[in-house]
Amino acid sequence: MQSARTVSLTDLYERALLIRRAEEAVVDQYAEQNRLLVEKKPLTHAIKCPTHMSIGQEAAAAAIGFALTPDDVIFSTHRCHGHYLGKGGNLRAMMAELFGKETGCSRGKGGSMHLVDGAMGMLGSSAIVAGSVPLAVGAALSFQLRGLANVAMPCLGDGAVEQGLFTEALNFSALRKLPVVFLVENNFYATLSHVESRQTVPIPDRGRLFGMPSVCVEGSNLMKVYEAMQELVQYARSGRGPALLEVQAYRWLSHVGTEPDTGRMRRTADELRAWQAKCPIDAAERELRDRGAGEIVESVKARVSRDIAEALVFAKESEPPMVRAMFEDLHAESQR
Amino acid sequence: MSRVLSFADAISEATCQALERDASVFVMGVGVDDSGGIFGTTNEAYARFGDARVFDTPISEQLTTGAAIGAALCGMRPILVHARNDFLLLTLDQIANHAAKWSYMSGGRLKCPIVIRGIIGRGWGQAAQHSQSLHAVVAHFPGLHVLMPSCARDAKGLLLAALEGDTPTVIIEHRWSYGLREEVPAEYFVEPIGKARVARVGADCTVVAASFMVTEALRAADQAAALGIDLEVIDLRTIRPWDVETVCASVRKTGRLIVADPGWGHFGLASEVSAVVAEREFSSLRAAVRRIALPDVPTPCAPVLEAAYYPVAADVLRVARELCGAELAALQSHFVASDATANGHAKPFAGAF
Ligand SMILES: Cc1ncc(C[n+]2csc(CCOP(=O)(O)OP(=O)(O)O)c2C)c(N)n1
Numbered sequence: 001m002q003s004a005r006t007v008s009l010t011d012l013y014e015r016a017l018l019i020r021r022a023e024e025a026v027v028d029q030y031a032e033q034n035r036l037l038v039e040k041k042p043l044t045h046a047i048k049c050p051t052h053m054s055i056g057q058e059a060a061a062a063a064i065g066f067a068l069t070p071d072d073v074i075f076s077t078h079r080c081h082g083h084y085l086g087k088g089g090n091l092r093a094m095m096a097e098l099f100g101k102e103t104g105c106s107r108g109k110g111g112s113m114h115l116v117d118g119a120m121g122m123l124g125s126s127a128i129v130a131g132s133v134p135l136a137v138g139a140a141l142s143f144q145l146r147g148l149a150n151v152a153m154p155c156l157g158d159g160a161v162e163q164g165l166f167t168e169a170l171n172f173s174a175l176r177k178l179p180v181v182f183l184v185e186n187n188f189y190a191t192l193s194h195v196e197s198r199q200t201v202p203i204p205d206r207g208r209l210f211g212m213p214s215v216c217v218e219g220s221n222l223m224k225v226y227e228a229m230q231e232l233v234q235y236a237r238s239g240r241g242p243a244l245l246e247v248q249a250y251r252w253l254s255h256v257g258t259e260p261d262t263g264r265m266r267r268t269a270d271e272l273r274a275w276q277a278k279c280p281i282d283a284a285e286r287e288l289r290d291r292g293a294g295e296i297v298e299s300v301k302a303r304v305s306r307d308i309a310e311a312l313v314f315a316k317e318s319e320p321p322m323v324r325a326m327f328e329d330l331h332a333e334s335q336r
Numbered sequence: 337m338s339r340v341l342s343f344a345d346a347i348s349e350a351t352c353q354a355l356e357r358d359a360s361v362f363v364m365g366v367g368v369d370d371s372g373g374i375f376g377t378t379n380e381a382y383a384r385f386g387d388a389r390v391f392d393t394p395i396s397e398q399l400t401t402g403a404a405i406g407a408a409l410c411g412m413r414p415i416l417v418h419a420r421n422d423f424l425l426l427t428l429d430q431i432a433n434h435a436a437k438w439s440y441m442s443g444g445r446l447k448c449p450i451v452i453r454g455i456i457g458r459g460w461g462q463a464a465q466h467s468q469s470l471h472a473v474v475a476h477f478p479g480l481h482v483l484m485p486s487c488a489r490d491a492k493g494l495l496l497a498a499l500e501g502d503t504p505t506v507i508i509e510h511r512w513s514y515g516l517r518e519e520v521p522a523e524y525f526v527e528p529i530g531k532a533r534v535a536r537v538g539a540d541c542t543v544v545a546a547s548f549m550v551t552e553a554l555r556a557a558d559q560a561a562a563l564g565i566d567l568e569v570i571d572l573r574t575i576r577p578w579d580v581e582t583v584c585a586s587v588r589k590t591g592r593l594i595v596a597d598p599g600w601g602h603f604g605l606a607s608e609v610s611a612v613v614a615e616r617e618f619s620s621l622r623a624a625v626r627r628i629a630l631p632d633v634p635t636p637c638a639p640v641l642e643a644a645y646y647p648v649a650a651d652v653l654r655v656a657r658e659l660c661g662a663e664l665a666a667l668q669s670h671f672v673a674s675d676a677t678a679n680g681h682a683k684p685f686a687g688a689f
């Protein structure tokens with residue numbers, strides 16, 4: 001069993017910034033594409049899939065790669081860019097996937113909603129709300145059956161809590177004392193529907209009902225989110241059973257797409273501003289600068305920008321799949 | 337009176353008229369109250385009838401399906417809406433083990449007239465879980481009606497018919513049909529369930545199609561006419577029960593059959609229609625029945641793959657020419673793959689949902 005590394009704020013900052021900048025690159029790419037579309041110019045390299053951005057919600061995703069070991073596994077949702085990169089997923093393969101290229105993490109088959117990096121323990125993303133939650137329970141079951149001290153983490157949104165499967169997953173994993181840490185990112189909305197109009201109890205109460213440690217933290221402080229996650233992961237890893245972590249953070253952009261949705265339904269400009277003022281990345285940067293680590297901040301920024309620029313070039317220069325690839329991969333080759 | 341309406345507006349109008357006429361009708365589903373209003377089909381109903389009768393639900397489709405059944409057993413007529421028919425797979429137990437069987441298992445003493453609407457997504461990399469055409473899955477179960485309108489008039493008339501009937505009904509709509517416009521009667525009316533519509537009369541070859549494949553088949557028929565091939569296009573409209581008589585009568589006339597199915601070929605609608613026609617009209621057939629369906633893989637995301645994935649008018653035309661024995665070399669196909677702009681969307685489809 002690998003024990004978790006000691007983690008510095010710089011590590012968390014870099015991971016969060018990578019996620020932020022990668023998604024900002026997607027936003028920019030979409031703006032550019034839309035300009036070309038309006039001008040009726042051809043789209044040579046384009047992202048042509050629905051993208052669900054997590055800008056504003058990076059704290060939980062950034063913590064994943066540090067609270068978990070590479071052998072631990074996660075599962076994600078339609079909003080999976082952050083989880084994928086957080087777990088250490090390959091940036092180039094992600095960008096290539098968004099551009100629908102053969103070099104993409106799923107050879108262009110899955111697109112933005114289905115990122116996967118088996119080598120990094122990112123075992124896939126389902127765009128069916130709560131669809132991958134039981135898969136994580138099963139992964140944990142396999143760890144227990146094989147005597148491995150690994151942890152499985154289903155990443156889900158506040159909406160997924162409403163599916164019967166979620167409650168079944170809580171019950172089963174508590175019953176079998178499975179090493180699962182349920183990561184519920186509460187961004188207060190499922191599409192445009194506010195959580196208060198969908199649920200009647202705080203999310204951690206659901207975990208407590210099944211006797212598991214259940215904690216809520218705000219996603220505005222990278223280190224605090226990491227520490228909370230780390231503690232629950234250690235609990236699950238020690239064989240005491242599952243745990244639940246709710247991270248509250250706001251999605252700055254619309255449910256799907258790259259524009260803000262301020263003004264729609266309950267989503268007000270005030271609400272957005274209040275959360276932007278609590279940006280976990282800005283806060284970390286301020287803290288690092290206050291500690292006199294301004295140079296480190298600059299070098300992190302430079303590294304992240306360079307990596308993303310490289311990944312974009314890689315994605316754009318990669319070849320699209322051959323049409324016959326459509327018929328491949330239906331039955332994965334045995335890995336044994 | 338009738339006026340030109342889009343497919344989406346026709347559904348919206350039918351929903352409002354049903355809510356107006358019948359106090360037992362209500363609408364629920366994830367997002368029915370939001371500003372998108374399920375592609376514009378529920379906004380007006382929500383604005384006019386409010387949250388008591390048109391309401392958002394938690395993301396608990398299995399529960400809401402069962403609750404719709406329970407409400408229907410007690411005299412209500414719920415319309416349950418899913419922004420994608422893929423989400424309906426979660427609820428298959430309630431649909432297949434419960435709704436479809438409640439009448440039968442009660443010796444016909446109980447009825448559950450629920451209407452479930454689910455939408456087929458397509459394009460802009462919707463990928464494997466947001467673009468399936470699941471009509472064959474639901475149509476497998478005795479006890480259900482399964483409807484697939486392809487045009488605005490039927491979208492209204494069939495929804496109203498489903499709400500009048502006592503059979504649990506799944507209506508599967510195609511996202512790309514939403515922008516199609518035609519004359520739709522303004523007043524309340526119903527289209528008969530179980531009756532196909534001859535969308536174009538022809539003599540050489542019958543094309544039985546459903547949902548968006550009707551649009552493709554009609555485009556193919558226009559092109560075929562220029563080549564001297566006269567296609568008869570039958571819009572099935574109702575998948576269960578489907579109109580065997582109309583299809584067989586057409587095949588007796590033309591002697592040739594193509595079935596254009598928006599779903600997969602294996603165990604699907606096209607297979608069912610082909611089998612029944614082969615059983616009933618073997619002696620009328622002058623050539624083997626041909627199926628046009630999706631390739632036998634999930635929907636890929638990458639643009640090049642997605643474009644190659646969907647059968648289009650050109651495929652219908654190619655098969656028609658093969659069946660009718662026309663000179664292949666004579667064809668200079670100038671079809672381009674269908675795109676969203678060509679199929680009723682006002683604006684280029686630039687992403688999002
Ligand atoms: C079973 C199912 N129902 C509905 C949808 C449509 N849908 C996609 S994302 C979403 C909202 C999910 O909200 P939440 O779980 O809070 O995740 P978030 O989008 O906020 O990250 C909905 C309703 C779906 N994909 N799957």
Ligand SMILES: [Mg+2]
Binds near residue numbers: 186187
């Ligand atoms: Mg949410």
